[in-house]
Amino acid sequence: QVQLQESGPGLVKPSQTLSLTCTVSGGSISSGGYYWSWIRQHPGKGLEWIGYIYYSGSTYYNPSLKSRVTISVDTSKNQFSLKLSSVTAADTAVYYCARAPDRGPIDYWGQGTLVTVSS
């Protein structure tokens, strides 16, 4: 059974960089065939795809966030990470990491972590 777990600061100051890590267990990122993703949900709102990464390092980002987003992978630790720069209060959200098979829907999600942007 694949499990994903987000970790990182729950509070980030405006203009700083939000950094989160997703640790994957029960499956290897380097085995290929999956996209490892970040999705966020503003309080009381819908889901917003941030981007995803393939084990090889290829990345795809939401065009609306592309200038501020970096997703990276560390296959040795079976982790992938999100960095979102120049954050504002509008970036306050629950951030989910997730897995999707190549050309498939999201089949596993982390539990989500709330990140608040505030001074």
Next chain:
Amino acid sequence: EIVLTQSPGTLSLSPGERATLSCRASQSVSSSYLAWYQQKPGQAPRLLIYGASSRATGIPDRFSGSGSGTDFTLTISRLEPEDFAVYYCQQYGSPWTFGQGTKVEIK
């Protein structure tokens, strides 16, 4: 990018009733790349339907998906108490997009 518009925003129904949720795309979506998710408060979404009409593992057969092109539907044949939740459609072409959600609430 493909914009997905879900309707209605809220559906008020009683247990045992039939729920019909709509997801309309701004341009054609390959039927292979349309999914539906259920989300309950405080939980991550759960995959219900993929490929527009295929049920995910463990999903009861009261959930069904249909549609093609730009119009897709999620039907819950008889609502159970645990089905009251928010439902999202997603197209997983490139880039991914989600609909804004439909809340199914108890009438």
